[in-house]
Amino acid sequence: MAAVVKRHLPAGGSRVSYSLFAIGIGSLLVGYYNLIKWNRERRRLQIEEMETRIALFPLLQAESDRRTLRLLRENLEEEAKIMKDVPGWKVGESVFHTDRWVPPTSDELYYLRPVSELHNEKFGLQWYV
Amino acid sequence: MPFWDLQDQLGLNVDKWMLHQSSEQPYKRAALCHAFEKEWMECANDIGQIRARKECRIEYEDFQECINRHKTVMRLKTIVAQKKKLIKEGKYTPPEHHSGKPEARP
Numbered sequence: 411m412a413a414v415v416k417r418h419l420p421a422g423g424s425r426v427s428y429s430l431f432a433i434g435i436g437s438l439l440v441g442y443y444n445l446i447k448w449n450r451e452r453r454r455l456q457i458e459e460m461e462t463r464i465a466l467f468p469l470l471q472a473e474s475d476r477r478t479l480r481l482l483r484e485n486l487e488e489e490a491k492i493m494k495d496v497p498g499w500k501v502g503e504s505v506f507h508t509d510r511w512v513p514p515t516s517d518e519l520y521y522l523r524p525v526s527e528l529h530n531e532k533f534g535l536q537w538y539v
Numbered sequence: 540m541p542f543w544d545l546q547d548q549l550g551l552n553v554d555k556w557m558l559h560q561s562s563e564q565p566y567k568r569a570a571l572c573h574a575f576e577k578e579w580m581e582c583a584n585d586i587g588q589i590r591a592r593k594e595c596r597i598e599y600e601d602f603q604e605c606i607n608r609h610k611t612v613m614r615l616k617t618i619v620a621q622k623k624k625l626i627k628e629g630k631y632t633p634p635e636h637h638s639g640k641p642e643a644r645p
Contacts, residue, residue: 484634492622492631505610507597510574515608521615522622522633 481519488522572605 486502493499506512520528546553556562560570561577570576579598583591592599604610625631 488634489618492618492625496621503614505604505614506601508575508578508601512605513571515611517608517615518611521619 478514478519482514485519485522572602575602575605578602 490501493501504512516528516531520531541547545551546555559576559580561573561580564570575598579595579602582595582598586594622631622633626633
């Protein structure tokens with residue numbers, strides 16, 4: 411038998427793989443471009459949020475300070491009531507020798523209240539474990 | 540006192556920043572016991588250990604109290620124990636806002 415039958419096939423042919431590569435890499439590049447734009451927009455929004463917090467900070471700090479002082483005052487009065495009959499107890503005595511203002515710990519603020527309030531104060535806004 | 544004092548000679552601060560809480564912190568955030576440590580160090584600096592133990596005892600005790608809070612905890616525990624005793628005897632009721640309900644005002 412003679413050689414191979416003449417085959418009527420197109421001469422050469424474009425590879426599909428090149429176009430697939432092009433589509434893949436092209437979609438990557440389009441994705442990167444959109445990602446970079448959106449990240450820059452997110453950074454601008456984040457800066458705005460931080461500036462809002464900075465602007466409101468004195469108000470929030472003042473509220474927090476007022477609350478701390480209120481809790482300390484209430485604790486002082488409760489302590490006076492509780493330790494009325496204990497001999498030699500000085501109400502509101504500071505454990506430090508200095509008379510500088512020492513910021514109170516959260517234990518000092520909430521020790522007369524249910525322990526759930528202390529847990530709320532310490533971990534209420536925490537999401538990580 | 541140091542023999543070569545390389546870091547001061549060369550103007551570097553390679554590890555002196557980590558030796559105590561009162562050194563300069565990033566973002567200027569002071570430690571909680573910054574004031575106590577500063578007072579103690581200013582008192583006890585350059586006078587030698589024997590003299591420092593005698594003369595700076597008060598500052599040192601305040602500094603240790605700030606870190607460990609032993610005296611604070613003991614004080615709070617005695618108050619809470621007395622409160623429990625009074626509640627058991629029926630002589631003391633905690634006020635209403637101590638019941639754990641959420642507060643209405645900040």
